[in-house]
Amino acid sequence: MERQETEKPDLKVSDFDYELPKELIAQSPSEKRDESRLLVYHRFTKKTEHRIFRDIVDYLNPGDCLVINDTKVLPARLLGKKEDTGGKMEFVLLRRESEDTWRVLVKPGKRARIGTKFVFGDGLLKAEVLSETEEGGRLVRFFYDGVFEEILDKVGVMPLPPYIHKKLKDPNRYQTVYAKREGSAAAPTAGLHFTPELLDRLREKGVVLVRITLHVGIGTFRPVKVENVRNHKMHREVYEVTEDAARQINAAKASGKRVISVGTTSLRTLESVADENGVVHSGRGETGIFIYPGYRFRIIDALITNFHLPKSTLLMLVSALAGREEMLAVYREAISLRYRFFSFGDAMFISDD
Numbered sequence: 001m002e003r004q005e006t007e008k009p010d011l012k013v014s015d016f017d018y019e020l021p022k023e024l025i026a027q028s029p030s031e032k033r034d035e036s037r038l039l040v041y042h043r044f045t046k047k048t049e050h051r052i053f054r055d056i057v058d059y060l061n062p063g064d065c066l067v068i069n070d071t072k073v074l075p076a077r078l079l080g081k082k083e084d085t086g087g088k089m090e091f092v093l094l095r096r097e098s099e100d101t102w103r104v105l106v107k108p109g110k111r112a113r114i115g116t117k118f119v120f121g122d123g124l125l126k127a128e129v130l131s132e133t134e135e136g137g138r139l140v141r142f143f144y145d146g147v148f149e150e151i152l153d154k155v156g157v158m159p160l161p162p163y164i165h166k167k168l169k170d171p172n173r174y175q176t177v178y179a180k181r182e183g184s185a186a187a188p189t190a191g192l193h194f195t196p197e198l199l200d201r202l203r204e205k206g207v208v209l210v211r212i213t214l215h216v217g218i219g220t221f222r223p224v225k226v227e228n229v230r231n232h233k234m235h236r237e238v239y240e241v242t243e244d245a246a247r248q249i250n251a252a253k254a255s256g257k258r259v260i261s262v263g264t265t266s267l268r269t270l271e272s273v274a275d276e277n278g279v280v281h282s283g284r285g286e287t288g289i290f291i292y293p294g295y296r297f298r299i300i301d302a303l304i305t306n307f308h309l310p311k312s313t314l315l316m317l318v319s320a321l322a323g324r325e326e327m328l329a330v331y332r333e334a335i336s337l338r339y340r341f342f343s344f345g346d347a348m349f350i351s352d353d
Contacts, residue, residue, distance in 0.1 A: 014227065025163055029344045033194065033195050034195045035054070037339055038346065039333075039348045041330050043326070062206030064257050067249065069263055073174060080125075089106065091120075091140070102140055124151055126144070127142050181213050188263045212266060214237055241283060292319070305350065306345055307348060
């Protein structure tokens with residue numbers, strides 16, 4: 001069901017650039033999740049408001065369908081050494097191919113030749129390189145005694161984004177409070193602002209909370225290396241939408257209520273499984289959907305999101321929803337007001353009014 005329509009064949013990556021002072025890149029989360037700032041952008045009236053995230057309750061209506069991504073971040077960064085020489089090696093788990101076989105990123109790649117063996121956690125976990133992958137990573141087989149997830153909890157490290165240089169005191173702050181299904185190499189960061197109490201307030205108001213899953217890949221941080229946006233190839237990620245989730249979303253849409261995505265991951269998933277008539281279909285699969293200006297949305301009405309990197313596919317996505325020039329203007333306003341940017345930064349609600 002993937003698709004992309006464009007009205008500007010020569011849309012350039014440089015059209016999505018902006019200047020961001022380094023001190024506005026958040027190095028740690030806010031003290032309390034729901035006390036992040038919230039910029040509300042009304043995309044038809046083009047007005048902005050400046051609130052606190054817990055005020056999101058004021059902008060959602062009874063019957064609205066709020067779609068959250070319940071993926072859980074794995075401690076996917078493994079620091080080890082080459083078994084024979086002791087040379088240092090770093091793996092980042094990308095995707096499980098079978099019980100003990102994973103796609104991984106490797107650093108340095110020159111040490112990860114086919115057949116090479118590595119040791120992690122003083123021998124609790126070992127790995128052998130089976131082959132190279134098309135994206136420059138490796139397919140590896142792990143060897144261990146016990147349960148892989150329990151071993152990973154002991155030897156793995158949370159893979160924070162490359163622009164965060166400060167050590168995270170509490171690893172759970174890089175998980176949403178509703179994280180359930182392990183499989184991501186990065187957090188769906190728009191969801192980091194929610195607390196259990198805030199979710200309860202939304203339910204009490206009559207907002208329908210629906211869980212879907214998209215396991216976020218490390219490719220979300222990779223820069224766009226082509227100049228023509230249309231030539232960029234998106235990384236692929238595994239999703240699952242249950243029959244119950246699809247039913248609730250379709251019921252909300254049929255009754256004239258809004259479907260509001262928490263984060264770009266939820267949005268990309270729903271747009272991948274919605275048909276031409278805006279009906280969401282359940283299922284499990286992979287999506288490499290690339291959304292940029294010219295795309296016609298089929299199911300999403302509004303979006304809760306963070307502030308994204310310059311020239312990134314995520315900035316292109318929000319520009320498809322709210323307009324490129326409009327988004328860049330909103331970003332300039334956020335910068336002037338000292339909003340905090342990226343994964344641990346503040347939030348934006350792109351409304352449908």
